[in-house]
Amino acid sequence: MCGVLGMVSHQPVNQSLYDGLQMLQHRGQDAAGIVTAEGNMFHMHKGKGMVRDVFRTRNMRDLTGNAGIAHVRYPTAGNAGSSAEAQPFYVSSPFGIVLAHNGNLTNTEELYENVCFKHLRHINTRSDSEVLLNVFAHELRREVTGAGTTHLSVNHVFDAVSSLHKRVRGAYGVVALIAGYGMVAFRDPNGIRPLSLGTQTDENGRITYCVASESVVFNSLAFERVRDIEPGEAVFISFDGQFYSRRCAENPRLNPCLFEYVYFARPDSVMDGVSVYQARVNMGVTLADKVARELPVDDIDVVMPIPDTSRPSAMELAQRLGKPYREGLIKNRYIGRTFIMPGQATRKKSVRQKLSPMECEFEGKSVLLVDDSIVRGTTSREIVEMARQSGARKVYFASAAPEVRYPNVYGIDMPTREELIANGRSAAQIAKEISADGCVFQDLAALEKVVQALNPQIEAFDTSCFSGCYLTGDIDEAYLQRLSVSKSSAAAAQLQPSQVEHSIRISDNDDDEE
Numbered sequence: 001m002c003g004v005l006g007m008v009s010h011q012p013v014n015q016s017l018y019d020g021l022q023m024l025q026h027r028g029q030d031a032a033g034i035v036t037a038e039g040n041m042f043h044m045h046k047g048k049g050m051v052r053d054v055f056r057t058r059n060m061r062d063l064t065g066n067a068g069i070a071h072v073r074y075p076t077a078g079n080a081g082s083s084a085e086a087q088p089f090y091v092s093s094p095f096g097i098v099l100a101h102n103g104n105l106t107n108t109e110e111l112y113e114n115v116c117f118k119h120l121r122h123i124n125t126r127s128d129s130e131v132l133l134n135v136f137a138h139e140l141r142r143e144v145t146g147a148g149t150t151h152l153s154v155n156h157v158f159d160a161v162s163s164l165h166k167r168v169r170g171a172y173g174v175v176a177l178i179a180g181y182g183m184v185a186f187r188d189p190n191g192i193r194p195l196s197l198g199t200q201t202d203e204n205g206r207i208t209y210c211v212a213s214e215s216v217v218f219n220s221l222a223f224e225r226v227r228d229i230e231p232g233e234a235v236f237i238s239f240d241g242q243f244y245s246r247r248c249a250e251n252p253r254l255n256p257c258l259f260e261y262v263y264f265a266r267p268d269s270v271m272d273g274v275s276v277y278q279a280r281v282n283m284g285v286t287l288a289d290k291v292a293r294e295l296p297v298d299d300i301d302v303v304m305p306i307p308d309t310s311r312p313s314a315m316e317l318a319q320r321l322g323k324p325y326r327e328g329l330i331k332n333r334y335i336g337r338t339f340i341m342p343g344q345a346t347r348k349k350s351v352r353q354k355l356s357p358m359e360c361e362f363e364g365k366s367v368l369l370v371d372d373s374i375v376r377g378t379t380s381r382e383i384v385e386m387a388r389q390s391g392a393r394k395v396y397f398a399s400a401a402p403e404v405r406y407p408n409v410y411g412i413d414m415p416t417r418e419e420l421i422a423n424g425r426s427a428a429q430i431a432k433e434i435s436a437d438g439c440v441f442q443d444l445a446a447l448e449k450v451v452q453a454l455n456p457q458i459e460a461f462d463t464s465c466f467s468g469c470y471l472t473g474d475i476d477e478a479y480l481q482r483l484s485v486s487k488s489s490a491a492a493a494q495l496q497p498s499q500v501e502h503s504i505r506i507s508d509n510d511d512d513e514e
Contacts, residue, residue, distance in 0.1 A: 002102040003027035006069040006175030008237040009208040014063040017070045020217040028074030031086035035098045038065035046086040069175045071100035094141040096179030101129035103171035103193040104411040139163040161234040162248040171410035182238035185211040189249035191231030198223035214269040258461040262401040273455035283400045284316030286446040301365040304328040313400040314370035328361035351382040363391030373401035377421030381434040397436040402444040406468040416484040
């Protein structure tokens with residue numbers, strides 16, 4: 001899933017980028033990176049681990065400059081164990097570009113072949129983000145040289161993004177810096193991955209621009225949320241603070257990822273005009289109605305959330321059913337999100353480290369547990385077992401999301417059907433698999449209606465992991481089989497964490513590095 005952040009200011013941005021990146025930590029815990037721009041020089045520090053672990057005071061001192069981009073990595077494509085996969089990525093030509101990417105490309109192999117063997121560019125990793133950077137760099141060079149100039153214009157940037165949209169398929173929210181010129185940010189034509197724009201004006205009327213995966217960054221940095229970047233739109237902010245925007249895709253449409261509202265996004269974010277918190281509250285209403293139809297409500301003594309994401313839905317569900325709401329599971333906040341931890345064994349072990357049951361809330365009671373979703377079933381199975389060991393008489397399970405039956409190829413790490421507990425199973429069979437007395441899932445149509453009601457301009461969503469319908473039109477069974485093999489191979493690779501730090505000085509001929 002990843003989180004991206006970019007900023008152009010009139011003062012140093014290193015501390016703001018660090019603080020903003022911490023607000024996006026929930027979107028990726030595998031690696032983090034920051035690049036700042038100072039004149040024609042980029043300063044970079046990135047490495048594996050959490051934001052607080054990657055950056056030290058000495059690193060922050062070296063990240064000088066009034067513009068920068070940042071990234072937190074959640075491994076989807078490439079080698080998740082390698083520090084080389086940490087973003088942002090850099091290319092020296094044309095001009096010098098650094099780029100950070102949230103999402104996943106679906107035609108990476110085709111693009112890789114073109115970039116390496118037709119454009120004669122070197123790709124140092126198997127990351128789709130590095131491929132995307134080189135596609136953008138190639139198109140930007142083509143626009144500039146085609147115009148017979150060595151100077152970059154705003155139109156060159158937007159034309160390059162337009163050409164990129166015609167070549168690239170998949171989901172992407174991108175921020176990039178072009179040495180000596182400014183910051184560009186753009187979003188895929190389907191608007192699958194989120195990207196928002198915020199501003200801050202000082203007492204002298206000078207504006208600082210910020211682009212982020214989620215608006216929660218603006219709240220923490222005292223920025224005003226201006227709007228979402230539109231699907232297929234690109235914005236360019238020059239280093240002297242000039243703002244430009246243009247629609248760069250043909251027939252763009254807003255189809256945001258529905259799973260963002262269910263699980264990934266922070267509840268205090270607003271994404272594509274939708275309050276994530278309010279969406280989750282309203283999910284509890286429709287889920288309660290289905291629970292009332294499919295479970296023996298009179299047999300339920302208490303409703304409990306599986307913290308933290310499901311809490312708004314569980315509270316509203318309990319109120320609508322007229323049942324007591326209790327916090328029966330206490331979360332250890334120093335354990336990462338189990339859904340995005342690499343490896344099934346690691347996830348299973350982390351469940352009991354992350355959640356501790358309050359036995360007095362379970363003993364002798366029939367409990368309805370509410371979670372945001374059930375993906376692999378590992379967490380659900382362990383929690384049901386904990387509830388029974390704590391004395392629960394019966395354990396029912398309700399999911400605020402529909403059954404996750406299909407692989408997601410747009411940036412969420414659920415690429416193989418074999419990992420999905422709902423694949424080929426009914427709700428009753430899933431209940432048996434997780435040892436629950438009953439299991440209820442949100443209806444997809446109800447979930448879409450809940451989010452759409454908060455922003456009627458959203459005509460449709462990316463629901464691929466629930467429905468098996470892929471917006472980009474290029475996903476077939478052969479693709480999913482190749483992805484499954486690739487995922488299995490990547491899971492076998494485990495490398496030790498390391499960090500990478502360097503500065504890149506850009507000279508007039510774009511060739512000097514140090």
